[in-house]
Amino acid sequence: MTQASIARTVLIIEDSPVQAKIIRKQIQAYTQFDVRVAHSLADAEDVLREAHDTIFVAVIDLNLPDAPDGEAVDLCLHWQMPSIVLTATFNEDIRRRFIERRVVDYFFKGSIQDMDPMVTSIERVFKNRFVHALVVDDSRTQRGIIRQLLEVQCVNVLEAENGVEGLAVLEANPQVTLVITDYQMPEMDGIELVRELRQRHRMDKIAIVGVSAVGSGPLTAQFLKHGANDFLTKPFEVEEFYWRVNQTLEGLDLMCDLRSCREQLESR
CATH class of the missing domain: 3.40.50.2300 (Response regulator)
Known part of the structure; x- marks a missing residue:
């Protein structure tokens, strides 16, 4: 893998512009990764078709208006894209679904401070490829x-x-x-x-x-x-x-x- 061929982009799939901005700012503040944002499942499909080879991980809102049951996670896994899930709710059934879907990690939505572990997870995914x-x-x-x-x-x-x-x-x-x-x-x-x-x-x-x-x-x-x-x-x-x-x-x-x-x- 040459330096030029290394994918360095994070795909954020989040319908809330405010939440997407928080995530983008946190990633850009602490890493040198590029960021693409998709606000719906349809947007994410377009981005992945266009630029999947430049993306190394996706940060995905579990529930989108056009993907209420985690379909965006399934989309990214279909593209063999490592996936980190954000969720506003959590229970044992959701945890089991994450494990079965083989997501890299999952985090609660929250403040900017709550995003720190997520950024650490993104960096670890990047390093683990080597x-x-x-x-x-x-x-x-x-x-x-x-x-x-x-x-x-x-x-x-x-x-x-x-x-x-x-x-x-x-x-x-x-x-x-x-x-x-x-x-x-x-x-x-x-x-x-x-x-x-x-x-x-x-x-x-x-x-x-x-x-x-x-x-x-x-x-x-x-x-x-x-x-x-x-x-x-x-x-x-x-x-x-x-x-x-x-x-x-x-x-x-x-x-x-x-x-x-x-x-x-x-x-x-």
Whole structure:
């Protein structure tokens, strides 16, 4: 992906001119992204047909006059457009629909201050397009589940069925900066893999998240003590997975920035 081909536009689909202006101003105040606004489902269809290859994420009002039941979300997902949903109401049924539709995230409409987490989510979507992750699990089904969740967050995903294969995949793909590994695997389990990874890669080079269906306090501690950044017990909530992975990636970005600053200072 060349610099010229990188999509940098946010599409806002919002029928209220006032609300659309608030969202646009917040995005432009804190990022360098371009913004397009559509005030209806019909407008959004026109924008996506005209310029979908320049748009990397859509911020969508859940209920529009010509799309009262989230049809704008379905439109964007049809175009394989990562979608962040804004809603004035929330209940468990709406939450389930968001998860089933595989939206990146959802937020309540509110003041400008309420928009800050949304802007952070937009920035993370942009960054995640350049993130390569490795999922290590001996269960093809579990690998598929985690792969799907990562791809919703726009992460590029590779797979391995055990720790030994995972090390080989990493050797062949040095662009990988995130490893998500199960605990119980043949040949090399998750803790052994974490230990081996930390002998080869510092925490500012690769982030590691451990997962297990037999999670407990001692197991969590073992993963963390051997160098994992975080640990999740299966089954986990989808939003918890998204939050922990994105927070782990944010932490990795901060460490990389600090390393870069230190290297610049040392070179003077």
